[in-house]
Amino acid sequence: MVAGGLSSTAMAAGKILDTTKYYHVALSGDANSRVIIGHSEDGKRDSVAIVKADDIKLYEDFNATLWKPTVEQKVNAAGGVYYEIKLVNKEGQELSVSKKDVKASQTSFYKAQYAYIASDGIGAMTVNSDVVSIDEDGVITFAKGPDARTNFYDATAGKMYQYALVVKDGAVKVMMAEGTPTDVPEVSPNAADCKVMSLYLVDATANASKPYSLTVADLSADVNDSFELTFSNDVKNNAFENPFTANKLRAVKFDEIYTSATSTSSFKADLAAAKKMTDKAFTELEAAIKACEGEIKTAIDYAQNNGVPASTKLGAAIPNTIDLAGAIADLDRAKQLYFNPTSTTNGTVQDSLNAANAKLKALADTTFTAAGKLPKTSKLLAEYNASAAQVKSMVAKVKKATNQAYFDVDSIMNDYMVKPYLAADEKPKFDTEKGTVVKALFATATDGNLLFDQFQTGAATTIDATNSVNIQALLTAIHTSASETNFVTSKNILSDDPSASEFLKAENHYAIAIVDSFIDDKQAYLCVDTNYVAEKEQYFTFRADTLHAIDAAGKKVVPALGQHANMFAFQLTVDPELIAGDEVTIKTFMPTATAAGKWYSEGITPKAAQVVIRTLASNSHREVSVATSDDPATKNTTITFKQIEGPKPAFEVGDVYFIKSLKKADARKPYQVMTSTTGDNTIVGAAAVYNNVPATQWIVTAANKLEGTYQLANRDANKDFFGSATKIIVKDAENNIYVTAGKDTLEITAVPDMKDEYLGYKHINDADKDHLTFKLTATNFVNPEAKYYLTMGKDSSVVATADADKALELKAKNGGTLVELNDANLSAASYGFEMYLGEDTLYFRNGDADGNDLMLTKLETEDVMKLRRVNDNASQYELLWNVEENGNLESEKIAVDQNGNVVVVAKNEITNWAFNLESSVTESYLNVTDAPKNVTISLMGDEASKVTAVKPFAVIKRTGLELKAAATDNDFVLGLDTAYVNRPNNYRYAYYITKPVDTAKVGSFDTKAYMVSYADSTSNETVKYTQDGLTRIGFVHANRVEFGNNDSLAIAKPKAVAKDTINIADKKGITNATWAFAIDEDNEGYYRIESIPAANPTAKTYVSYLNGVLVLGNKGQAQLFAINDTDMKPTGNEVISTSDVTVIAAEGSVQIIGAAGKKVVITNILGQTVANTVLSSDNATIAAPAGVVVVAIEGEEAVKAIVK
Incomplete structure (x- = not known):
């Protein structure tokens, strides 16, 4: 094994191993290969596997390729130095390969055993100093990479073995060679068949795997999976919460995250400016019109009431000439400032004002030739009044049209502007008939435009040139800004390329939801806030906000208007190679800082950033913030995944539980169990668990309550649930929900104590073996109502038949050797059976020549069977064949094939058959099913000689000969009552034999005289309890009492003051007051009356008699008796216990x-x-x-x- 990069050859000499890091393990010559421990789901056990680095997509899978190597120097018996290399993966599993069934004869890859992982397997590779060395400072240096070989010496056998991992087409197996210490063996496979694995280490940094970008599948594979983070240097005296450590978080992968629509248009400002000015125009105009109306009315009223001098114009005669002139001037000013288009246009306010002014002038210029009053019927007055009314109507009409136009254009624009998501083909609805009309009001048009053509163009006026306002220009601005061309439509930041700086591409980013946090009933997500955590430094913090779905599936989202999509995008990366733990970097985006003192509004320009802790105000407090990668703040804290914390379970070593996975992926088969088809090293899912099947149950084997770490193991197979003791916390105590350090959520429920030391397996005790015979039945789960029996077929094969009369009769031929299950409190046994067919005694056999067929033979075999429960149905068992010790879940099994043949099938084969042993009792003792009743007990061959009571003793008397003259046959009537009969595993049926003390009181619990053995009585000068050295039998007063459901007998012992209470059930019917009737096989209907001394339960004694006195002797001395029913009533004998x-x-x-x-x-x-x-x-x-x-x-x- 060589530490190094991706070179396919051995590393250069002198390469030093960094013991603080994890490495990949690759095959020499295959840089893309990765050695892992595979966890398959098809029933196979954990095994060594080879995968391709390019195929690894999840961080969990990536972690599985990381190994921590250790090297230890050793010295052999001869003083030679060698080294052991061990590998432990990031899950804590050692690369330890099973030696089971590995044989030197398996020289081909086909015959070799797969490299299954076993805790007691081959856990180290042995190399010499030419491969690795350790200097005096402990520095480990590799020279070259070794083959995966391990030498093993068995001192007991005096043999040396070498085990090697061999590989072919990505599959890994184990081969072995054997020799002696002087002839060291070497595994040498055929090069064309396979090759010994040669390994080397690959730096985790050698391939773009550092940092590793975590995906949503890594963080939150299930929609309910959450994660928590911890900061080594967290917030302090903070004004803002650190949302990453204060909450449970969930990564959410959206198909598309869109920017919210933004507008480069000034429409709102344009609309506000125009509305402000037109509102002012109407206010001033309406005030001027009202003032004019008042002054004109005053003038007309004067002319109509006071008259006008002769030869005088009306306008010169009124007294308010000056005020009227001022009001008219104000009206003319308002007209010229606001309602003075450059050209005279019909249908305008200006036009109606000019018309009214002309009528008013004509009325004022009226000359009275003779003094008189202005007639109310004056034509000129009527014309003026009509024109004045027209002015007010026109102003109201234009004002209404103006406000309506504003409302309409604003409504149309709002429909566009309030949508956070806008597709490229969306635009304001000005293309409708209404929209076209509205839009036209804000531009020059033909006569009759009630908006644009009504107002001032901004040209200079003779009245007030300084304050003249170009209202038409303001309306034109609205016409221009009310357009879709001034909007930026939404873009997908996950895939779209930005055309400018409006967003940054956020490929492979995701949103982070805050678990159990909602805003207005919508899920809350983390986002970078555009507010400052420190205004002077312009540092940003975080807040929660919502994202809005734009599709029915909720896979496409957009933030609210004004919120920037990049601020919601995150990506977590880790440094996986450090043994100390995975260090997390949280990547996101931040706004580009504005000019000092400016706050963010529209037009954010994002840039890449990562989460940091900012130290502020001379270290007085720390706040969570964001910074660019070159900011020193990125170095001041380490972020890691938070270890689970919470209440610790109250598990105790020895507690037994069912374990149910709450993962969504396990919903169909959530219970974690082991089965006989998946072997003794693989945990699988099941739809149900059973109180009577220990393979579905887990026992606590380690409980460190201080650390909160626990280990559970399967009760049947030697398999731990966790790779090593694991931290567990209580999530929901009431519902037995727990969370492990691996973020698995489990329901762990206590298993009821069935109080059965043979739980899960058929147990045949010694009593059953002696007294029971069996028929082996088979039922198919497809049709469980159809029952079949095993019988002999042609050629001595075993077949299934529906005819119960043809069933083989089986008897256990041995007591079964008990073997402990993984839970040492439980044990199970395999049994050999012998079968009886006619006069033949047969045995099961399945030899090499029999193939899969189960056969019958007259030769006794060593083949055994074990019956394993498959559910809580007491009549359904798997029939295991020749189970090796502790191999209950990896044994061959018995099944019935499609032709009805009974066969032996492979270890991992699933059968649809359940078996049971139907038992029948071979009675050794008389079972009186109708007791209590009256009987007579007579000698075989002398029916007149019967048992009766005389004084304190039981004797044999002959009817009508040896009793006093007054005696009748009733004196021989005895009571027979059950003492220990219908009890579990009991085939020795024990009874009471009684005589009544009071014939009116013969109930089971009345005081009566009970026949007893005087084995524990002491003779004295007046009473002898033995006869010729044999214990005598007699009758003593006693009454039955109850302790719960167990009968006991309170006996008045002779010459004793106190009563002696015997618990019959506790002693299982073996007392001096109970009797059993052993069946004599040679004399049907006759029995030996048996008594077992309570002081010596193994010493059976039998009733005999000497000189008419009943005594107890050995089996050879026993008398045979007949037990005869009688309808006669017994006589009383109230003096039995008092005569001496x-x-x-x-x-x-x-x-x-x-x-x-x-x-x-x-x-x-x-x-x-x-x-x-x-x-x-x-x-x-x-x-x-x-x-x-x-x-x-x-x-x-x-x-x-x-x-x-």
């Missing part, structure tokens, strides 16, 4: 205990009296002949004894 009289047969005598003062009669089997006496002692011994004798004690039932 005991009869013990001895050699040549009978010992009687506890009967002092009572009469005793002993007879032989013929009825002859042997002894008849009253006992004077509580422990008396009476001589008796050998054989069977009957002992009758006063007040007691007669008992039979065998004297030796």
Whole structure:
């Protein structure tokens, strides 16, 4: 490996490795190649891959090509120095390649294993000092590039191995050679087949990749993806917020960003100037007309009321001659200043004023020949009044027309000017009929123009030449400026080339939206403000504003009128090679500074800039601003992506979760799982997760709460969720939403504790193995209602059949070896099965000669199966074939092909079949399904000899022979009630055997006499609980009690004050008070009555009898009994637990205990009296002949004894 540039040959000797930087890794001879760790989506595992630099479009992909090399000096056993080169990519993954299944026999590229990444794989390349060296200062120098080879010595095997990465057509595999330490092996592939990879380092600066321009896909691949930035030297005592650090941001790529339309026209100013002057003209004219009207009225009123002297003109007779003359002069002045076109035109204000003035003069020049009053019917007066009215009408008409013309032209222009976006073919609507008429009003025209032709041209006047105004010139200006030719239409700054300095091309730029920020319900975007953050220095800051969509899709936008599009354009670039972190530069634009003291308005000229922090007022505060690239301010802060901050999760090591990706791209299959078709190193998406499938679950394996970093691993496969422990913060605790340092948003939900140490896999315990047989069923997910059974086909193959009667009967032939899953709290086992078909015992087989077919053989095989749950349906399993340890997700599987043949399929093949083991019980014990009930228990071959209770003991008596005369068959009736029957994994059904104490109280929880083993009772001088060394059986008072759902028995122990409470369920039915009926395979309908001592659960004992007394012995001593239902009711025996009289047969005598003062009669089997006496002692011994004798004690039932 050689550090250096793009040369395809080894670098020159002496090249020093810069350990502060990342490098690309390329193949020798291929400058455009890049070595990466590939993360495929097709079910393959992470593996070494080769890509082309020219194909890399996203920064994430670019980062994947960057590696940090480390070199470490080593010393071998012989004292020789060598070096290990390791590579770790920017994601923290080491280039460590799996050795699994790599064999020396795989000498062709076709047979070689792909270079899968494994944490326990080959993680270093070994080289000698001819490749690299490290001096005393730690400086690493490369001389040449090595092949990607690693030598490995196995001391246990005494062998030396060499592993090498080989490449062909861009694919990378692993080959291995083996030898000895003295005969060092070397991987030497056929050059025509493939070649060993030879690598060298490429500087990240060697190809235009620095700085790297981040795209919208890099920053905000999803519409909801945001990013945050941090500044090393942020604002301080600031007047303006730094929007880049105060907000979450989102890059938005628009197809087009247009400049807002601008106008070079003076229309608004022209309109205002003309309107101002015409308003003044009308105001002065109307005031003058009103004054004249008043003075003329005064004169006429005088002439009509007072008369005019003879031979006198009307105008000379009125008293207000001077005032009238002044008013007329003012009117004439207003006319000449404002309403005095250069040529007399019909239909003008000037024309109507002149006409009225002529009529007024004619009236004033009227001479009265005789004194008299002005008649109201004067023709001249009428003519004047008509002309005066015409003047007022004309003025009003022109004024109205003038204001309407202003309004119309302004409206037409406003329709054009208020649009921020104007296409090149848009123009004011003066081409309409109305528009044409309006436009014509502002230019000279034929007679009758009520606007332009009414006003002064600006020519000198005899009245007031100084104040004469050319109103027609003002109207002409409007006619000129009201035109589309004076507008600049919108241009796309992303692609259009500017024709002048109105904008700068912003190719590959984008807008930056402020997340959750809106202005008038519109998304707010960052833009450079044209206001100064420091007026004196003319430094700019930022603000939020909106962009307006001009298309339905919202992909084309324009800022508001007066806002410059370049101010909304940004581009982020990074320096990717520094190991310390990606340093961000924010490129944008800024206005060119105006003259000092001038503020920005229209006509901004942009120039390229970047975001900086300005230090102002002698370091008293800092503000965010923009500057050109050569400004020193660009060096005073470092901008990086902000590390996520927020509340830390309360995850604990051992917690188990489902993980759901909230990326839009993962919406169809959001849950992160592992499956048996993708191997044990690949995480894939799934539409659902399951409480009973650990491969869909993740367990917390590391939780650093101080740092907020966590690692989770799959519960089934040895796969971490993150490449390394990753920082996670809480985004929405209520909805279990979290964000990772990689900006992934995840829903992490706790998995219910199923309290199953074999979760996800079929477990056959020892009891199941002994008592269950199975049928292996198959269902297809396409038609799950159709059930098939595995059976034997032709040529001993296994096939599927719908006929349940033909199904193979399976029995687990071993207990299964438990293997821990990745979660050490869980384990699973594989099982071998033997099958029974007729008289044959068969085994599964799939050898090399069998192809894919699953076969049956009479020869026992080592093949095993494991049943893995595929969902929460308890009857649907994958059937895994010969699973290697911890290889549950990379095992061959059993399936059914289209012909109904049962086959073994490849590891990564998806099957549509689910399997199940349908079980049936092979009973070893009697299962009484209708208990509680009454029964009699009799000896096999002697149905008249039955079990009953006599005093504290259980005995065998014969009906009608050995009981007292008053006894009936009811004395042999016993109660049978369940003690431990319908319990999980229980095939030893345990029962209570009872006699009632009170025949009116025989309910399950009434006090009764329970048959018990006296194994834990101690004999004394009066009562012996053993017979010839065997434990006796008897009856004691007890009653059942409940602890939750578990029955317990409270026993009144003989000679004991307190009760002994036995938890039957806790002891799983193994107590001195419970009995099981073991089935005798050779004698149908007969059973051994079994008792297992509570103190020694492995020691089974069985009911036998000696001299009519029930005792417990071994299996060989056991008696066989029949359990017979009866409709008879049991008799009471309220004195069972209180009588202490005991009869013990001895050699040549009978010992009687506890009967002092009572009469005793002993007879032989013929009825002859042997002894008849009253006992004077509580422990008396009476001589008796050998054989069977009957002992009758006063007040007691007669008992039979065998004297030796």
